[in-house]
Amino acid sequence: MTLLTSVPGASPARPPFRPSPLLVAGILVGPLFTAAYLAEGIFRGRGYSQLRHPVSSLALGPQGWEQIANFVVCGLLVVLFSIGLRRTLRPGPGALALPVLVAVWGTGLIGAGVFVTDPVGGYPTMASPVTWHGQVHDLAFSLPGFVALTLAMVTAAVAFARRRPGWFAVYSALSGVAFAVLFSFATIGFAGVDPWASTAGLWQRLCVSVGWLWLTLLAATQRRATS
Numbered sequence: 001m002t003l004l005t006s007v008p009g010a011s012p013a014r015p016p017f018r019p020s021p022l023l024v025a026g027i028l029v030g031p032l033f034t035a036a037y038l039a040e041g042i043f044r045g046r047g048y049s050q051l052r053h054p055v056s057s058l059a060l061g062p063q064g065w066e067q068i069a070n071f072v073v074c075g076l077l078v079v080l081f082s083i084g085l086r087r088t089l090r091p092g093p094g095a096l097a098l099p100v101l102v103a104v105w106g107t108g109l110i111g112a113g114v115f116v117t118d119p120v121g122g123y124p125t126m127a128s129p130v131t132w133h134g135q136v137h138d139l140a141f142s143l144p145g146f147v148a149l150t151l152a153m154v155t156a157a158v159a160f161a162r163r164r165p166g167w168f169a170v171y172s173a174l175s176g177v178a179f180a181v182l183f184s185f186a187t188i189g190f191a192g193v194d195p196w197a198s199t200a201g202l203w204q205r206l207c208v209s210v211g212w213l214w215l216t217l218l219a220a221t222q223r224r225a226t227s
Contacts, residue, residue: 022084026219029077030212071113078106094159101152108145182207
């Protein structure tokens with residue numbers, strides 16, 4: 001009599017986790033936004049100073065459509081990146097809050113392009129009328145966007161303290177502090193307070209550079225971690 005024993009087959013190996021292609025948007029958007037506004041500032045006519053005036057002022061005047069497009073396109077890329085970030089972050093601290101805050105930053109960029117700012121620091125005119133779209137630009141999109149990106153860095157500092165790589169937690173905390181301080185300097189300068197007024201544009205550019213570099217490294221780090 002032959003005894004037949006059933007042996008269950010081996011379970012197939014789980015396929016490797018593939019990173020979302022939307023993470024690439026987070027790697028590209030910072031350099032794209034920066035290159036665009038720097039080029040616009042160089043070729044903008046007399047009266048505009050990258051040292052003194054904000055990036056948003058590039059959306060004013062006949063060539064303003066260039067910066068408006070820069071805001072909207074890059075804002076959409078940030079929102080797409082936030083979706084990819086949400087899909088690839090493992091469950092744990094910051095898995096939901098971090099992508100949401102990044103999405104708010106992207107939405108703020110889109111709104112900043114749709115609702116153009118008022119003249120600041122004498123560009124493009126010395127008159128500084130307060131308009132409804134300028135108020136919407138500042139209070140509904142620009143300020144919430146900067147606050148959201150600051151909170152995103154703080155959230156990443158907490159989240160990555162319990163994740164790999166741990167160095168990104170320290171980097172995020174330092175970036176958040178630098179971003180908030182530089183934003184404060186720029187805001188004081190744009191309000192016309194000396195000695196910050198003459199270099200307000202520089203402080204803002206340093207601020208957004210810190211933010212874009214952090215976002216780029218977040219995307220690259222997450223893409224590597226999920227590869």
